[in-house]
Amino acid sequence: MLKTIKKWLNRERRVLITASAVGGTVIVMRWFGFLQVWEWTAFDRFVRWRPPEPMDSRITIVEINEADLQKYGYPMSDAVLAQLLQKLHAGKPRAIGLDIYRDLPTQPGNAELLKTFKTIPNLIGIELMPDETRLGVRPPSVLDKLSRIGFNNVVIDADGKVRRALLYSWPGDGKTHESFALRLALSYLETEGISPEPAANVNPKYLQLGRGVFRRFEPNDGAYVRSDSRGYQILANLRGPIGSFRIVSMSDVLSGKVPADFVRSRAVLIGSTAPSLKDFNQNAYSSGLFAPPQLIPGVELQAHFLSQILSAALDGRGGIKVWHEAAELLWILLWSWAGACVSWKLGSIGRSVWCLSSICLGLSASLYLAFLAGWWLPLIPAILSLLGSSCAVVAYLAHLQEELKRSKEFLQSLIDTIPDPIFVKDINHRWVVLNQAYCQFIGYPWEILTHRTDYDLFPQAEADIFWQEDELVLQTHQPRENEEYFTDAHGVTHLISTKRSLHKDAAGNLFLVGVIRDITERQLREDALKQKNAELSHQAYHDALTGLPNRKMFYESLHQALERASSNQELLALLFLDLDGFKSINDTLGHNVGDLLLKAVASRLKQCLRGSDIISRLGGDEFTVILPAIPGSYEAEKVAKKICYAIMQPFILEEYTVSVTTSIGISLYPIDGQESDILVKNADAAMYRAKEGGKNQYQFF
Numbered sequence: 043m044l045k046t047i048k049k050w051l052n053r054e055r056r057v058l059i060t061a062s063a064v065g066g067t068v069i070v071m072r073w074f075g076f077l078q079v080w081e082w083t084a085f086d087r088f089v090r091w092r093p094p095e096p097m098d099s100r101i102t103i104v105e106i107n108e109a110d111l112q113k114y115g116y117p118m119s120d121a122v123l124a125q126l127l128q129k130l131h132a133g134k135p136r137a138i139g140l141d142i143y144r145d146l147p148t149q150p151g152n153a154e155l156l157k158t159f160k161t162i163p164n165l166i167g168i169e170l171m172p173d174e175t176r177l178g179v180r181p182p183s184v185l186d187k188l189s190r191i192g193f194n195n196v197v198i199d200a201d202g203k204v205r206r207a208l209l210y211s212w213p214g215d216g217k218t219h220e221s222f223a224l225r226l227a228l229s230y231l232e233t234e235g236i237s238p239e240p241a242a243n244v245n246p247k248y249l250q251l252g253r254g255v256f257r258r259f260e261p262n263d264g265a266y267v268r269s270d271s272r273g274y275q276i277l278a279n280l281r282g283p284i285g286s287f288r289i290v291s292m293s294d295v296l297s298g299k300v301p302a303d304f305v306r307s308r309a310v311l312i313g314s315t316a317p318s319l320k321d322f323n324q325n326a327y328s329s330g331l332f333a334p335p336q337l338i339p340g341v342e343l344q345a346h347f348l349s350q351i352l353s354a355a356l357d358g359r360g361g362i363k364v365w366h367e368a369a370e371l372l373w374i375l376l377w378s379w380a381g382a383c384v385s386w387k388l389g390s391i392g393r394s395v396w397c398l399s400s401i402c403l404g405l406s407a408s409l410y411l412a413f414l415a416g417w418w419l420p421l422i423p424a425i426l427s428l429l430g431s432s433c434a435v436v437a438y439l440a441h442l443q444e445e446l447k448r449s450k451e452f453l454q455s456l457i458d459t460i461p462d463p464i465f466v467k468d469i470n471h472r473w474v475v476l477n478q479a480y481c482q483f484i485g486y487p488w489e490i491l492t493h494r495t496d497y498d499l500f501p502q503a504e505a506d507i508f509w510q511e512d513e514l515v516l517q518t519h520q521p522r523e524n525e526e527y528f529t530d531a532h533g534v535t536h537l538i539s540t541k542r543s544l545h546k547d548a549a550g551n552l553f554l555v556g557v558i559r560d561i562t563e564r565q566l567r568e569d570a571l572k573q574k575n576a577e578l579s580h581q582a583y584h585d586a587l588t589g590l591p592n593r594k595m596f597y598e599s600l601h602q603a604l605e606r607a608s609s610n611q612e613l614l615a616l617l618f619l620d621l622d623g624f625k626s627i628n629d630t631l632g633h634n635v636g637d638l639l640l641k642a643v644a645s646r647l648k649q650c651l652r653g654s655d656i657i658s659r660l661g662g663d664e665f666t667v668i669l670p671a672i673p674g675s676y677e678a679e680k681v682a683k684k685i686c687y688a689i690m691q692p693f694i695l696e697e698y699t700v701s702v703t704t705s706i707g708i709s710l711y712p713i714d715g716q717e718s719d720i721l722v723k724n725a726d727a728a729m730y731r732a733k734e735g736g737k738n739q740y741q742f743f
Contacts (some may be wrong), residue, residue, distance in 0.1 A: 057382045060438065064431040065378030068423050069371055073267060079201055080422045081265030086203070088413040089326035094282035094695070098349040102304050103289045103341055104130070104316040106142075110292045116319075121151025124158040124294075126312070129295050131162045133305030137229035138165045139222060139348075141194060141313030141341045145490045146181040159184040166225045168194045171213055192225035194344060195207055196323060197275060203324045206259060207347045209249065210274035219736070222346035227251070227355070230309045230348075236355055249274065254354025257361060263363045265417045277362040277418070280346045281353075283327040284338055287345050289315075309348060313341025330375065360416040370420050371627060377405075378427035385435040398432050443545055463558040471495050471512055474553070483558065485531030512554055515542045525561065537562045585659040587637055588644035596658035596666055600718045607711055612671045613679035613710040618725035620646075620662035622703040622737040631698055638695045641703065648689045650681065666725075675742065682706045682740035692737060703738035705729050714743045 071077055104126070106118075114122050121456070123144070130138055144155075144167065148217060158336040159165060167185040171193045172178030181191040197206040209217040220228075228238070231251065241250035249256045259275035261268050280286075290300045292312075314321045322337035325346075329335055353359035364371070383395045393656045402425055409421045458523070463483040466475035472493050481488050486499065496505040504527055511524050521543040528538045539559045546552055591599060607614045621643065628636035640663065647657050647665065656668040667685070669678055689704045707729025724743040732741040 053670055056438070057386050057435065058379070059430045060434045061379040061382035061427075063376065064382070064434055065375040065427050067373055068378065068427045068430060071426075072374075072420075072423050075267040077422050077426070078265050078267055081420065082199065082201060082203070082205070083329075083416060084421045084690065085205070085265060086326040086329055088410055088418075089280065090283075090329075091410065092414060094286070098287060098345075098353070100308055100352055101287050101345050101349055102135075102308050102310050103287050103345055104292055104295055104310060104312045105289050105339070105341065106292050106313065106319075108316045108318060111316050111318065113293060117148050119151050120148050123148075124151055124155040126292060126296060127155075127162060127165065128160050129298075130305055130312075131158075131165075133300075133302055133310075135310045136233055137226045137309045138162060139192075139226045139309065139311040139344070140165065140167050141169065141222065141311055141344055143168065143179045144182045156184050160188070164229050166190050166192055166222065166229060168192060168222050171195050171211060171219060190225070192220050194222040194340065196340075196343065197270070198323070199269075203326065203328060203537055204343060205278055205326060206275045207278045208273050208275050209256065209351075212273065221347070223344050223351060226309050226311070226348050227351040229451035230352060231355055234356065249349065252355035254351070254361075255360040256351075256354065259365065262367050264362075265420070265422075276350075277364075278325070278347065279350050279359075279361050280325060280327065281349055284336060284342065286486050287349070289342075289344065309352070311341050311345050311348070312341065314342070315339040315341065317612070337710045362418050363416050370423075373420060374423045374427050377424040378431040379423065381428035381430070381432035382435045384562075385432040387504035391436055394436055396434055398429060401428065412631050445551060448547075460557075465556045465558075467512060467554040467556070469552050469554075471509060471554075472596060480558070483530065483560070484528075499531075504529060511540070511542060512556075515544055515554055516552070519544050527740060529556075531712065535559050537565045588641050588659050590644050590665075591656065591658040592660070593660045596656075596660065596668075597718060599656045599658070600668055600721070603668050604711060604716070604718060607670060608716075610671070613674065613713075614683075615669040615672055615675070616709050616711070616721045617667035617678065617682060617685070617740075618668065618707040618709075618722070618729045619665040619667065619704050620729055621689070622733070622734070624663040624702060627700055627702065631695075631700070635695050635698055635700070638702050639693055639700055642693050643689060643702075643704075646691075647685065650684045650688050657679075666722075675708075678708050678710065679740070679742075682708060686738060686740065705732035705737050706740035707732055707743065708740060709743045 056100075068077075110344045111118075114651060123142075123174060127138065129141070132501050143601040147155075159167075165185070167182050167190060169181035169186075169191050170176065170179035173195070180186075185191050193208075193211060195208060195211070196204050197208055199205055206222065206518070207221070209224045210588040211221075213219065231237070234252070236252040236461055239250050240246040241248040244250075244255050245257075248258055256274075256276050259266075259271050259277060261271045263269075285342060288304060290304060294300050321340040323340060323343050324335055325338055325343065350359075350361070354361065364370075380401070380514055381398065384397055388394050405424060405428070406421060409419050409424075433664050460477060461479055463480035464477045465473055465480050472495055473491050474493070476488055476491055478488075481491065484491070484499070491499070496508040497541070500508065511522060511526070515522050521541065523539060523541040525537060525539050528536045530536065537560075539561050540556050542554060544552060545555055583592060583598075584590065585592045603614055606612070621639075624636065624639070627639060640659070644657070644659065647667070651657060651667065651669075656670075658666045658668075659664060667681070669681060672678060685706065686704060689702060693700045693702070707725045707727065709715060709721045709725040709728060711721060714724045728741045732739050735741065
């Protein structure tokens with residue numbers, strides 16, 4: 043396993059180095075914030091592409107528009123504001139949020155307003171906490187004493203947009219300050235029996251309200267880089283663009299034109315939408331391709347924050363989740379490796395552009411689907427890594443192609459001076475350089491051969507062997523020499539010896555160089571010599587007339603059979619045969635007929651015996667049969683009877699019909715002897731007893 047990984051790393055090291063370098067560069071760029079604005083833009087685009095959510099009927103906004111300012115003046119008197127609050131309170135809302143600064147009295151009606159503040163228990167006012175850029179605005183003193191205050195500070199990103207909501211703040215005065223939206227939500231949820239608690243099942247440091255867990259924003263969450271994370275911030279998950287809530291005007295409320303259902307059991311926010319008061323912010327919905335930024339009133343932005351809290355607590359609506367920083371870094375590196383691998387494998391600028399465009403589109407669609415599921419994953423760094431590593435690899439491949447061209451030209455000029463056929467292949471087994479001797483040997487012109495593989499020109503069996511031998515050299519980096527069959531363009535098959543070796547040029551391109559020698563004639567001579575030696579060896583161990591093993595081979599076979607019998611504790615029988623009346627036939631009919639008879643006898647003996655039995659001709663009319671591994675003496679007796687019967691049948695030899703018989707002597711190992719000479723001697727003696735007993739019979743020793 044370790045060896046396989048090492049080989050893979052060695053083979054893919056250029057891709058890994060390039061991808062790691064590009065991925066590391068993108069990570070560094072991201073760390074210094076160069077990609078932050080681009081990632082925010084992608085985030086905003088995903089937000090705008092989301093299907094708008096239904097209007098949150100739990101919230102009603104009472105707007106103070108330009109017409110109201112003209113009718114009631116600015117700043118409106120405490121009397122008018124008190125009347126507005128009393129009207130709303132009469133509608134029995136769960137909570138009333140006054141998103142208007144009221145730190146100073148505005149006569150007439152201040153006393154009445156203070157009384158109203160005291161008598162409406164679910165009224166929440168606002169304060170603006172001071173920070174590095176603003177002095178802050180104090181809350182109404184009455185509401186402050188009653189602890190019915192929330193701050194309406196918003197967190198603005200470097201591009202001027204609000205993408206985060208602030209729930210708690212600890213400004214250093216020893217107090218915990220709650221946001222305006224959170225105070226309204228807690229007042230609304232009090233009826234449901236829901237109060238803040240630690241998210242023990244997720245992270246005790248996280249806030250939980252009902253079904254919702256609010257993950258605390260960290261400085262490097264998502265696209266953010268070392269951002270200000272003071273207080274308890276969360277990523278804002280807006281419901282939609284402007285108009286996501288029911289809005290009624292202050293004039294309609296005061297004139298009694300607002301249905302009671304718009305207020306009853308709802309959270310009511312009062313705030314300005316008049317452009318002249320400039321209480322507006324930008325958010326993810328503020329940008330358009332061809333339209334100027336659409337600003338959202340501050341009161342509606344607070345309504346979005348309130349809706350996010352209520353929807354999470356009551357409906358389980360999730361917030362926007364991000365990966366851990368380490369997972370995002372690995373994600374960037376993986377896409378860098380993907381871009382490098384794609385371009386390296388394709389090896390073509392055109393195909394790489396088409397493929398990478400498809401991948402970018404697929405990646406964007408996948409991350410958009412993930413965003414719909416509540417996950418904000420890095421898109422811009424992934425695409426930059428993908429394209430950056432791809433461009434680096436394409437540039438490197440262009441360099442390799444140029445070096446390859448120079449190397450091929452050099453190799454071509456070099457090998458054309460060598461008379462032996464020579465080929466040069468790339469790592470994909472394609473011919474890239476061939477000398478004229480090779481083209482002449484195979485019978486095809488250079489134009490047909492170049493950039494093809496063995497499978498394009500050779501039979502399957504030959505191409506398989508060539509491929510395997512090439513691959514062994516490419517994998518082991520060790521030279522090899524192998525003998526192979528090679529069929530040329532004319533269908534002539536040659537036996538060749540090919541010496542293969544691996545070479546590398548200055549750019550790191552690997553080449554397989556093969557030098558061929560035609561050894562067909564040499565092999566024919568070697569085969570003829572082997573055939574001659576085989577014939578001589580056969581003659582030395584076989585009878586020239588019958589083709590049976592001769593006396594020399596008989597004794598060697600008997601010795602080996604006895605060794606096996608001794609090792610395996612087996613019974614062995616030796617049959618000694620002598621033809622009865624053979625001399626008479628030989629003298630009367632001639633040696634030619636005698637030779638034919640001996641050959642015919644040898645043939646009949648073969649038909650009587652097993653494949654494991656050994657027949658030999660010792661000379662003249664004497665034959666022997668070795669019966670190894672027999673179960674008992676009866677098996678030898680059975681074979682002897684079979685032989686006697688077979689031999690006594692007439693032989694048709696040319697125009698003569700000849701009849702002979704045989705006498706057989708049988709000796710058994712280890713009963714009649716354990717040495718080969720003793721067994722032969724005893725079998726011979728038994729044979730003579732058979733002759734003396736009347737011939738055409740067998741006798742045991």
